[in-house]
Amino acid sequence: MGRRRRLAGAVAEAGAGALPKVITALSQSLPAGPSPEIFRRAKFDRPEAAPALWQLLFRLLSPQSADGTSASPALEAQACWVKAALRSQGYPRLVLAQLPEDGSRGSRELLLALSWLLARGPLPERLLAQAHVQLGDEMPVCECEALASPGPRAPHVEAEGPVDIRCVQWLMGRLRFRWRCLITSQQEQCALLSKIHLYTRGCHSDQRLGHLSVAETEMLRDPEGGQQVRAGARVLAPGWACTPGPGPRSFWNDVRPGRGGADGGRSCAQLCSAFQLLRRLERENVGLEAALEWRRGELVFWRWMDTVLGACPPEAPAAATQPTVLPRIAGRGLGQLELAARELRALQEELCEASERRRAAWAVGGQGRGPQWRSARQALQKAVEQELAALRRAWEQDRGPARPHGPHRLVRREDEAPGGQYLRAAEVIQALRNQEACLEAALHRLQGQCRQELARLAGALPGLIWILPPGR
Amino acid sequence: MLPSGCSRRLVAELQGALDDCAERQLQLEQSLRVSRRLLRAWEPAGILAPEPPLGPETKEEDPSPACTPSPQDLKELELLTQALEKAVRVRKVISKAGERDKAPSLKSGSFATSPGMTASAPTRAPGQAGSCTSEAKPTRGIHQTTVPAKGHPERRLLSAGNRARVGVEARATRPGPGLRDQHVGPSAAPQALEAFTLKEKGRLLQLPAAFRKAASQNSRLWAQLRSAQPRDSTDAAAAAKTQFLQKMQTASGRPGPVLSAVEVEAEVGRLQEACSLLSLRMKEELSAAPTDWTQEYHCLLTLEGLQAVTGQCLHRLQELHAALAEQPVGPCPMERPSRTPPPCGGAADPFWSPQLLLYSSTQELQTLAALRLRVAMLDQQVHLEKVLMAELLPLVSSQEPPSLALCRAVHSLLCEGGERFLTILHDDPADSPPPSPRPQDPVRESPLLPGRS
Numbered sequence: 001m002g003r004r005r006r007l008a009g010a011v012a013e014a015g016a017g018a019l020p021k022v023i024t025a026l027s028q029s030l031p032a033g034p035s036p037e038i039f040r041r042a043k044f045d046r047p048e049a050a051p052a053l054w055q056l057l058f059r060l061l062s063p064q065s066a067d068g069t070s071a072s073p074a075l076e077a078q079a080c081w082v083k084a085a086l087r088s089q090g091y092p093r094l095v096l097a098q099l100p101e102d103g104s105r106g107s108r109e110l111l112l113a114l115s116w117l118l119a120r121g122p123l124p125e126r127l128l129a130q131a132h133v134q135l136g137d138e139m140p141v142c143e144c145e146a147l148a149s150p151g152p153r154a155p156h157v158e159a160e161g162p163v164d165i166r167c168v169q170w171l172m173g174r175l176r177f178r179w180r181c182l183i184t185s186q187q188e189q190c191a192l193l194s195k196i197h198l199y200t201r202g203c204h205s206d207q208r209l210g211h212l213s214v215a216e217t218e219m220l221r222d223p224e225g226g227q228q229v230r231a232g233a234r235v236l237a238p239g240w241a242c243t244p245g246p247g248p249r250s251f252w253n254d255v256r257p258g259r260g261g262a263d264g265g266r267s268c269a270q271l272c273s274a275f276q277l278l279r280r281l282e283r284e285n286v287g288l289e290a291a292l293e294w295r296r297g298e299l300v301f302w303r304w305m306d307t308v309l310g311a312c313p314p315e316a317p318a319a320a321t322q323p324t325v326l327p328r329i330a331g332r333g334l335g336q337l338e339l340a341a342r343e344l345r346a347l348q349e350e351l352c353e354a355s356e357r358r359r360a361a362w363a364v365g366g367q368g369r370g371p372q373w374r375s376a377r378q379a380l381q382k383a384v385e386q387e388l389a390a391l392r393r394a395w396e397q398d399r400g401p402a403r404p405h406g407p408h409r410l411v412r413r414e415d416e417a418p419g420g421q422y423l424r425a426a427e428v429i430q431a432l433r434n435q436e437a438c439l440e441a442a443l444h445r446l447q448g449q450c451r452q453e454l455a456r457l458a459g460a461l462p463g464l465i466w467i468l469p470p471g472r
Numbered sequence: 473m474l475p476s477g478c479s480r481r482l483v484a485e486l487q488g489a490l491d492d493c494a495e496r497q498l499q500l501e502q503s504l505r506v507s508r509r510l511l512r513a514w515e516p517a518g519i520l521a522p523e524p525p526l527g528p529e530t531k532e533e534d535p536s537p538a539c540t541p542s543p544q545d546l547k548e549l550e551l552l553t554q555a556l557e558k559a560v561r562v563r564k565v566i567s568k569a570g571e572r573d574k575a576p577s578l579k580s581g582s583f584a585t586s587p588g589m590t591a592s593a594p595t596r597a598p599g600q601a602g603s604c605t606s607e608a609k610p611t612r613g614i615h616q617t618t619v620p621a622k623g624h625p626e627r628r629l630l631s632a633g634n635r636a637r638v639g640v641e642a643r644a645t646r647p648g649p650g651l652r653d654q655h656v657g658p659s660a661a662p663q664a665l666e667a668f669t670l671k672e673k674g675r676l677l678q679l680p681a682a683f684r685k686a687a688s689q690n691s692r693l694w695a696q697l698r699s700a701q702p703r704d705s706t707d708a709a710a711a712a713k714t715q716f717l718q719k720m721q722t723a724s725g726r727p728g729p730v731l732s733a734v735e736v737e738a739e740v741g742r743l744q745e746a747c748s749l750l751s752l753r754m755k756e757e758l759s760a761a762p763t764d765w766t767q768e769y770h771c772l773l774t775l776e777g778l779q780a781v782t783g784q785c786l787h788r789l790q791e792l793h794a795a796l797a798e799q800p801v802g803p804c805p806m807e808r809p810s811r812t813p814p815p816c817g818g819a820a821d822p823f824w825s826p827q828l829l830l831y832s833s834t835q836e837l838q839t840l841a842a843l844r845l846r847v848a849m850l851d852q853q854v855h856l857e858k859v860l861m862a863e864l865l866p867l868v869s870s871q872e873p874p875s876l877a878l879c880r881a882v883h884s885l886l887c888e889g890g891e892r893f894l895t896i897l898h899d900d901p902a903d904s905p906p907p908s909p910r911p912q913d914p915v916r917e918s919p920l921l922p923g924r925s
Contacts, residue, residue, distance in 0.1 A: 043636065060616065080642075088732055088733040088734065089732045089733075089734060090732030090734070090735065091565030092720055092721050092724035093720065093723070093724040094724065112720065115716065116716075116717065116720055118713075119713040119714075119716050119717050120717070125697060125825075126824075128697075129825065130823050132826065133690075134826075135687060138839070139829060139841070139844075140844075141829065141844075143920065159859045160476075160480075161476050161479070162474055162475055162476045162479050163473070163474060163479040163482075163483060164473055164474070164666065165473075165474055165747065165878060165881045165882070165885075166881070167479075168474075168482055168483070168485070168881075168885065169881060169885060169890055170882070171483065171486040171487070172486065172856075172885065172889075172890040173890060174490060175486065175489055175493065176890070176891075178490065178493040178494065178497065178887075179493060179845070179849050181497060182493060182496055182497055182500065183842060183845055183846075184674060185497065185500045185501065185504060186841050186845060187499055187838050187841070187842065188504060189500060189503055189504050189507060189841075190834065190837045190838045190841050191834055191838065192504065192507035192508065192511060193507060193837065194833075194834035194837055195511060195671075195834075196507060196510055196511065196670065196674075197669075199670045199671050199675070200670065200674040200675065200677055201674075201675060202675050203674070203675060203676075203677045203678060205679065205684045205687075205688065206680070206684075206687065206688060206691065208828065209828075212677060212679070214477070214503070214506060214507055214510065216679060217674075217677070218506055218510060218511050220677055220679065221509075221510060221514050227506070238529055274680070274683070277683075278682060278683055278686055281683075281686040281690055282686055284690060285689050285690055285693060287685060288690070288693035288694065288697060289693060291697060292693065292696055292697060292700065295697075295700050295709075298709050299707075299709045299712060301714060302709060302712035302713060302716055303712065304714075305716055306712075306716065306719070309716070309719055309720065314723065325769065331800070336737065336740050336741075336744075336791060337736075337740050337792060337796070339744075339858060339862070340740050340743050340744045340747065340789060341786065341789050341790075341793070343744070343747045344581055344743070344747050344749070344782055344785055344786045344789065345531070345786065347747055347750060347751050347754070347782055348779065348782045348783060350751075350754065351750075351754060351775060351778050351779040351782055352493065352779060354754070354758060354775055355772065355775040355776045355778075355779050358771065358772045358775055359772060359776070361768075362768065362769065362772055365765070365768070367764075367765035368765035368766070368768075368769055376766065377769065380766060380769055380770050380773060381773060383770070383779070384770060384773040384774050384777055386835060388774070388777045388778070388781060389751060389776070389779075390517060391749060391750070392746075392781065394749055394911055395742050395743075395745045395746040395749055396746075399478065405824070406824035406827070408827050408828060408829035409827070409829065410829055410831065410837070411828050411829065411830050411831075412830075412831055412832070412837075413832070414832045415831055421698075421827045421828070422827060422828035422829070422830055423827065423828070423829045423830070424664065424829075424830050424831075425829060425830060425831035425832070425836045425837065426836070428829065429836070429839055429840050429843060430842040432840070432844060432846075432847055435841065435847050436843060436846055436847050436850060437727050439847065439850035439851055439853075439854055440850060442748065442854050443850060443853055443854050445748075445751070445752075446857045446858065446861065447852065447886065447887045447888075447889075449861075450857075450861060450865070450883075450886035451883075451886050451887045452889065453865055453869075454868070454879065454882065454883050454886070456745050457868060457869055457874060457879070460874075461873070461874065463898065463899050464876075464896055464897065464898060464899060465896070465897040465898075465899050466894055466895075466896055467894055467895040467896070467897065468886060468894050469892035469893060469894055470892075
């Protein structure tokens with residue numbers, strides 16, 4: 001208690017100058033951050049502050065386009081979208097949903113929404129990570145980004161009308177072939193990359209790195225030629241609504257002329273010359289410094305936000321009973337849910353069947369009954385309960401030590417890197433092997449289920465011999 | 473033929489997977505192109521832009537941060553690069569026409585010098601750039617280009633100062649103004665100079681100083697940001713934040729926390745994992761052969777327990793379904809491709825910051841990359857398998873009588889990944905006694921299951 005009072009005192013003593021500084025730092029660390037004046041006006045719910053805050057929220061929540069290559073939509077559309085996005089993230093206050101979308105008022109509520117987002121996670125850092133200029137040969141160590149990144153795909157040749165199953169077979173065959181090609185190309189790329197790293201050993205000023213990356217070498221070869229340098233990393237954490245931004249995929253993607261940010265947020269690579277690259281780096285450094293300053297002084301901000309919240313009129317409970325219609329953020333939620341429900345139901349049926357059988361067998365059997373075995377049975381019951389509890393924990397809790405994720409810069413060296421965080425390829429390979437084994441097991445299990453199901457159906461057809469293909 | 477709804481979904485799904493692959497392939501090919509080009513001999517591609525725009529490095533400048541080149545500087549730069557371009561062209565023409573002995577080369581050198589010289593003059597004339605000594609540098613750089621070095625032109629360039637930019641050695645073929653030495657002639661003639669290859673001279677490359685500075689500052693700042701994180705949990709700021717969130721919650725008048733769509737998806741993912749773990753456990757129990765009554769009882773209790781847990785999971789799923797469904801849906805003004813990435817388990821690391829991945833040999837790197845692709849492929853296969861199962865199995869079971877061609881195709885797709893096919897023979901009753909369908913567990917007896925009979 002005393003400490004809190006001392007802290008509050010310290011904050012008050014920090015003086016009136018601290019708050020604007022902190023807010024400026026915050027603004028600088030966020031993309032499209034408004035001036036501190038906007039924040040001040042928002043506290044008093046001035047209407048002129050609203051549009052800037054709508055735009056800021058839109059920028060923070062939406063998938064990033066490559067630094068404004070795509071035209072930003074109108075204010076109404078942005079406001080509508082922001083409302084829906086906040087709702088889908090679980091924003092508690094209903095006042096937001098009732099704000100007019102022309103941006104004429106509601107700045108205080110928007111300020112609260114911004115602070116809510118800031119309080120839930122390290123927002124400036126995530127955004128900076130998304131826009132991070134990647135100079136090295138990056139390789140993601142997990143598949144999260146690759147699995148999640150497909151944005152809205154342009155609907156390809158849509159099958160109109162019924163197709164034959166042979167069409168499906170053909171598509172599967174094509175898919176297999178493409179994967180084979182991919183693997184071959186990628187092996188070649190690894191070999192080339194390794195050579196480049198080897199040949200440029202000793203060039204880099206940073207001792208930890210020791211050699212140049214393809215992007216850096218390309219820049220030296222041709223400083224004026226634009227090469228596309230990726231930006232960003234998908235920033236992941238469970239529970240944090242990831243603003244699905246540019247995926248790195250940079251290992252595959254050093255140079256992609258002309259595709260820029262136009263492919264639906266899937267990648268964010270900008271064509272830059274060496275000069276522009278330097279500029280981008282410098283801008284990022286400015287943002288990083290601002291983020292550090294924000295972290296140092298954010299307590300002041302939160303004290304101030306308390307006052308802002310206090311200045312709000314209490315929400316009428318009646319408002320809670322009128323859910324306003326909001327556009328639904330299309331996720332794959334329902335589809336996934338149904339798939340999961342279907343699997344669980346199938347499992348439940350199997351378990352029901354199996355346990356009934358066993359129960360019947362037990363009832364018939366003669367051992368283990370009677371009061372003299374009661375304590376033994378109870379002990380067994382406890383043991384089973386504990387095992388099941390442990391099983392529950394396996395999926396309910398987070399997996400133990402954090403698995404590494406995100407893109408990592410590839411560095412070729414045999415010994416330890418001096419200082420800093422690094423991963424060894426051997427560890428990643430091990431983790432990937434485990435994942436591979438799990439997935440293979442899952443696939444075999446599914447295939448086994450299909451076999452059983454089809455066998456059951458085939459059993460209904462007498463007079464046929466089914467000759468299986470030679471096993472693996 | 474498959475029904476149209478089913479067809480549409482299947483084709484869409486497969487086409488999506490194909491597009492995914494195609495995109496990866498495209499990106500990979502671009503990277504390959506770049507890498508191959510780097511490993512060949514470097515041709516003098518493009519025009520060297522001398523260092524100046526890359527910011528303040530010299531002590532002569534006033535310590536103003538991030539010198540942005542004024543439009544005037546850029547114009548001068550433009551002029552300079554045009555002059556250099558012209559010089560290259562002239563030089564090429566001349567050296568093609570002339571012979572490669574010293575006299576004509578000297579002459580050609582001096583001939584080529586003049587356009588260069590005249591170019592450098594105007595750059596000096598318009599005077600100074602504010603804090604950038606842009607004009608001073610290019611001429612200095614160019615002088616350095618032509619500093620003679622028998623057999624080691626590149627090394628001299630680098631030792632000539634920290635401002636030596638790499639590309640310069642590749643540009644050693646370009647003639648610069650200010651020839652100072654006789655030897656320059658032959659060595660500067662384009663044909664005579666050995667092309668720059670990464671293999672032989674890669675070690676001599678050096679990044680520009682301004683760039684190095686910015687990059688090192690960048691990694692330093694990221695390291696600082698990263699180390700600022702763990703403090704957060706014990707910080708007063710963290711306490712203030714949680715307090716603020718709670719106040720927001722209570723002020724909203726809502727009874728409980730709203731289930732965000734994101735959280736729902738995360739939980740559904742967890743329940744899916746629960747399903748797979750439960751079924752794994754079930755298989756273990758079913759395959760174990762109990763030797764005495766305690767084990768039998770244990771098995772029975774486990775199975776019943778698993779059934780109960782599954783029921784609870786299903787119940788939870790239904791709750792989530794209701795929660796999702798109750799949010800009123802309106803028209804969506806814009807597409808939002810919000811696919812929540814499956815949790816990677818990295819909860820301890822709230823945000824990503826740049827890190828290194830060390831590898832020690834080409835082999836290791838190839839293994840790593842191949843494994844990554846394999847995991848991606850397997851994941852896609854599992855997903856496709858589920859989709860195919862959901863679409864095709866009901867189809868086959870609903871047909872009465874089931875079409876054999878369809879059965880065969882579905883079997884190959886679902887059970888063999890589309891790689892192998894089974895054969896179906898009509899069992900002619902004239903040749904052999906027909907197999908009588910047995911009343912026992914059809915699963916064990918069916919010939920479709922390999923290696924079981």
